Amino acid sequence: MNEKTEIDADVNTEIKTGKVGFVSLGCPKALVDSERILTKLRSDGYEISPDYAGADVVVVNTCGFIDSAKEESLDAIKEAMVENGRVIVTGCLGVEEKAIREVAPNVLAISGPHQYETVVAQVHDAAPIAHNPHRDLTPPEGIKLTPRHFAYIKISEGCNHACKFCIIPSFRGPLKSRPVRAVLREAEKLVEAGTQELLIISQDTSAYGLDLKHAPETIKKGSWKGREVRAHMTDLSDALGDLGVWVRLHYVYPYPHVDAVIPLMAEGKILPYLDIPFQHASPKVLKAMKRPANEHKVLERIKRWREIVPELVIRSTFIVGFPGETEEDFTYLLDWLAEARLDRVGAFKYEAVAGAAANDLPDQVPEDIKQERYARFMEVSQRISAEKLTERIGLEMAVIIDHVTEEGAVGRTYADAPEIDGKVYLESASYLSPGEMVMALITASDAYDLHGEVLLEGDSDDDWDW
Numbered sequence: 001m002n003e004k005t006e007i008d009a010d011v012n013t014e015i016k017t018g019k020v021g022f023v024s025l026g027c028p029k030a031l032v033d034s035e036r037i038l039t040k041l042r043s044d045g046y047e048i049s050p051d052y053a054g055a056d057v058v059v060v061n062t063c064g065f066i067d068s069a070k071e072e073s074l075d076a077i078k079e080a081m082v083e084n085g086r087v088i089v090t091g092c093l094g095v096e097e098k099a100i101r102e103v104a105p106n107v108l109a110i111s112g113p114h115q116y117e118t119v120v121a122q123v124h125d126a127a128p129i130a131h132n133p134h135r136d137l138t139p140p141e142g143i144k145l146t147p148r149h150f151a152y153i154k155i156s157e158g159c160n161h162a163c164k165f166c167i168i169p170s171f172r173g174p175l176k177s178r179p180v181r182a183v184l185r186e187a188e189k190l191v192e193a194g195t196q197e198l199l200i201i202s203q204d205t206s207a208y209g210l211d212l213k214h215a216p217e218t219i220k221k222g223s224w225k226g227r228e229v230r231a232h233m234t235d236l237s238d239a240l241g242d243l244g245v246w247v248r249l250h251y252v253y254p255y256p257h258v259d260a261v262i263p264l265m266a267e268g269k270i271l272p273y274l275d276i277p278f279q280h281a282s283p284k285v286l287k288a289m290k291r292p293a294n295e296h297k298v299l300e301r302i303k304r305w306r307e308i309v310p311e312l313v314i315r316s317t318f319i320v321g322f323p324g325e326t327e328e329d330f331t332y333l334l335d336w337l338a339e340a341r342l343d344r345v346g347a348f349k350y351e352a353v354a355g356a357a358a359n360d361l362p363d364q365v366p367e368d369i370k371q372e373r374y375a376r377f378m379e380v381s382q383r384i385s386a387e388k389l390t391e392r393i394g395l396e397m398a399v400i401i402d403h404v405t406e407e408g409a410v411g412r413t414y415a416d417a418p419e420i421d422g423k424v425y426l427e428s429a430s431y432l433s434p435g436e437m438v439m440a441l442i443t444a445s446d447a448y449d450l451h452g453e454v455l456l457e458g459d460s461d462d463d464w465d466w
């Protein structure tokens, strides 16, 4: 019960990106909270410091089950105060604020057990870091309270590529995949705790397991007991699909083997949703960027994927104004986008990132041209989004509720990832709760969002469209 858990940490102390020290005490439930806090912090761009000295702030997840556990927790808080001085306390002992303040009056914040969203927000307050779209895996809005019904699972760290605009490999190192059993165990625990949507993240999800030579592991316990699962995106997706919750793949590069996950979508094992950061379409610009999986036949593959799974939704991000991008390259990108008709698209104007190789490239694009291209790009992507959403009017779709207001409920369909994509507004549905899954009739749409009404039992023809 009082076992002190060592949190695995790899960190480059030279990069000032926000480092958090972590002491995890107590039972497996507290450990799950620690893992969730750490997962969210890592996906928000924080590094985990292996020692007190390198940390901007230290989180102590306490145990308060028996007196000796309380003592151990209070000792850990005192030690963190002496060694670092900026300490956030959470966990079971958090309900005894007075006892904590007696030994450490200046701790920054105190919360009770299972309050991981609060702790993450407190870390952001205590050690804020700037959002960097080329580095972070979640948008700045991601620091707001994350509902319990969805969870990010990071399947690997680092990256083997060398995209010229990106500095991630320089401080996160090469691809380091988590063992498949660890990913599956985490997913299983999350689902047991009520998570209904698993968001698979990494720097390069399609490369998962490459460093492990995609070796199979025989899973020793849990849902897949006795089953051999390879450390490979396809096998992992297949296994996660057994959990019966939404599984959404992010940061997928269109390597040929991505074709193999499309049938899993057709079977309903994982969501027909792919987040592919294309960044550009012009072969010349992609080559200058040194992008992976930069092949010419992507449009044909998207067409084939849609033939197999017509409801497939593709989200992507693009960079406009990369050094050397000509008007011809940019027009190529716009034409490509119009043909690809991607569902969800974000764009960034190219910005120099300290340490990135692209900073030294010739033919940097002037700011006013970047702005003009960005506006033209957004106009096309917005038109496509609006057209595609109009096609959803009249459909009956499953909607997961994210939050509830006085006016109604706000949720998402399979086509939208939390925080980064669109929403479904359900009027007069304030009686719903976050995490509930309902059927809704889509009644209207705008550029990015849908509007609908909840179908009560008997209203639906049971032949819903997704």
Ligand code: SF4
Binding pocket: 159, 160, 161, 162, 163, 166, 167, 168, 169, 203, 204, 292
């Ligand atoms: S694939 Fe490119 S952009 Fe993505 S992390 Fe690796 S180097 Fe950076």
